[in-house]
Amino acid sequence: MLKKLLTLWTLLAALCAAGPALAQTAPDELVRQISNDVIDSVKADKAIQAGDVGRIIALVDTKVMPSVNFQRMTSSAVGRYWKTASPEQQARLQQEFKILLVRTYAGALTQVKEQTVQLKPMRGSPTDTEVVVRTEIKGKGDPIQLDYRLEKAGDAWKIYDVNVLGVWLVEQYRNSFAQEIGSNGIDGLIAKLAERNSKAAAAKS
């Protein structure tokens, strides 16, 4: 009994100590942790290496999404039309956009073998609330540029844009989204995203 209490107490103490430390993780450290975490998980998971999208989504949900401000990503990609969308439309947009991006990510993850992540030196001052963390994925072949934009939300840092090989994803989709909304409205965009997602899912199975 006493032993159990002791264990519990130790656990609690550990949590209390880890809590603030976790919240104050520097943005580059956060990116490094997530990257390594994801790479290690992929290396240990044959299903993911084989391209199991369900498993990849689960991995992204547990390891990556807690540190992503996905609402900001979506609203920024939708741009000025975001405010005119109903809450239901906004939720649908987020849902479909997430699947679209995770599929992109899934394709890249199946290629992970010998990769390591290298952080480039960060600029900016400690008081910044928005920073860019620049990394390089090194492995076989040429290094791949992978950068992140992060914002400080309370004590935690959240990713709100990703740059792959010089292309910021949110910016990249902003044009496509505007084009689609311009001709078919917000529901048109949702339908288009859903169609792309279901077509890709059908092609995979």
Add this chain to the structure above:
Amino acid sequence: MRAIQRWLLVAALLAASAAAGAADADASAADADAPPARQSDGQRLDPWEPFNRRVFQFNDDVDDAIVHPVANVYKKVLPEIVRIGVLNFYRNFADGWSAVNHLLQGKAASGFEMGLRFAWNSTFGVFGLIDMASELGLERQSEDFGQTLGRWGFASGPYLVLPIFGASTVRDAIALPLDRAMTPGALVSGGANRLGIAGVELISVRADYLAATQLLDEIALDRYSFVRDAYLSRRRSLVYDGDPPDLPEPAAPAPK
């Protein structure tokens, strides 16, 4: 004699690109590298969209009919080690040319590194077939003449889709003949030989991108504008070595 002709060509190209750059500076609205206020950037830089879309379609048709099927067979038939060797051979030439472009951009250290990489792979890597230099930490830092022109301050000019070569801009298209002059295909004599060597290059590169283009089909809402926007962003990023200055937030667009 051929060398002289080549340099005359370079001089003529430079003059043309200077003119194009100046015209861009005047128009300033068509400047990708320092726009005053950004609208929908892809569209703003694509005044020839109807023409470009036709060429894009043409390239797709050629790809569907010939290049893609041949690349598929190429990938199925040849073992990976051979395909990598072929790509390495072509990329080694590009590395040598990258070294020159680093120097032209005043980047002595990376120019030296790429020069060393080229020399190392050309000798110990058996004419570039094996990428020995990467093992030594001499990683590829690619530069082409389009990037050099960008570094020198030439604006990208409007987006341009070229037959077979695909996505480009006026600046990159002006640089292209010189970039192509430094490839294995251009260094042999005889039209058939040149075409053959360039053909193998096309197929080997296409085979390397089979997965990427399949992904493109899945994630792009409109492939044409997706490729255009990605190309323009990536080229701009490359001109600034992966760290371009921020663009101003998009201006409120005019209501449609």
